[in-house]
Amino acid sequence: MDSQRIETLAPFPQHWLRLVVPVPHEAAEAVANFLMELASVGVVESERDFSQPQPAYSEVQGFFSIDTSRSALLDEVTQHLRELLPLFPSLGQPELQITEISSDAWANQWRGHFPPLPVGQRFLVLPPWEVSSSDADRIALVIT
Numbered sequence: 001m002d003s004q005r006i007e008t009l010a011p012f013p014q015h016w017l018r019l020v021v022p023v024p025h026e027a028a029e030a031v032a033n034f035l036m037e038l039a040s041v042g043v044v045e046s047e048r049d050f051s052q053p054q055p056a057y058s059e060v061q062g063f064f065s066i067d068t069s070r071s072a073l074l075d076e077v078t079q080h081l082r083e084l085l086p087l088f089p090s091l092g093q094p095e096l097q098i099t100e101i102s103s104d105a106w107a108n109q110w111r112g113h114f115p116p117l118p119v120g121q122r123f124l125v126l127p128p129w130e131v132s133s134s135d136a137d138r139i140a141l142v143i144t
Contacts, residue, residue, distance in 0.1 A: 016041070017064040019073060020097040021081075027088040028058040034080050035062030038073065056090075063101075070098055 019040075023031050032043045040062035064073060074096055085091050116134075117125040124138040132140070 014102055015066045016101055017066060017068055017070065017073070018099050018101045019062045019064065019077065020099075021060045021062075021077065022057050022094045023060060023081075024056065024088055024090045025058045027084060027091055028060050030084055030087075031060045031077075031081075032062075034077070035060065038062070038064070038076060039068075040064055066100065074098060 019035065021031050021035075028045050032045055035043050042063045044061045046059040077096060081091060081094060111127065111129055114127045116127075116130060118135070118138065119125055119141075122139055124135055124140050126140050126142045128142055128144050130142070
């Protein structure tokens with residue numbers, strides 16, 4: 001992205017509402033999808049360690065504009081969870097948590113999920129925010 005393009009972008013909001021919904025693992029995708037339909041600018045599902053047995057619950061987080069009505073958001077999610085109950089009987093009545101966070105708290109955390117990736121014997125695929133390769137024996141391929 002060139003500097004002219006960066007200057008024309010609207011300023012990135014500094015504060016967000018984070019909604020945390022603990023749900024049975026099998027219901028996480030349905031809840032994440034619903035949060036996106038409610039205009040969440042991003043959704044994060046708690047990570048799972050595949051070397052361990054599957055945890056009973058996952059945490060789904062949605063990020064909303066600070067101007068979003070907290071009570072309306074909580075009401076809509078609570079209603080959706082009631083509608084999901086016949087499909088996921090172990091859902092129960094999850095305790096929803098909503099907090100205000102700053103952009104710095106999560107805006108770049110997703111990058112940690114995309115580390116350099118060795119491919120074959122010779123290549124290393126790098127995300128565009130990686131400045132250089134730590135492996136001099138591999139040819140760096142930067143995805144832009």
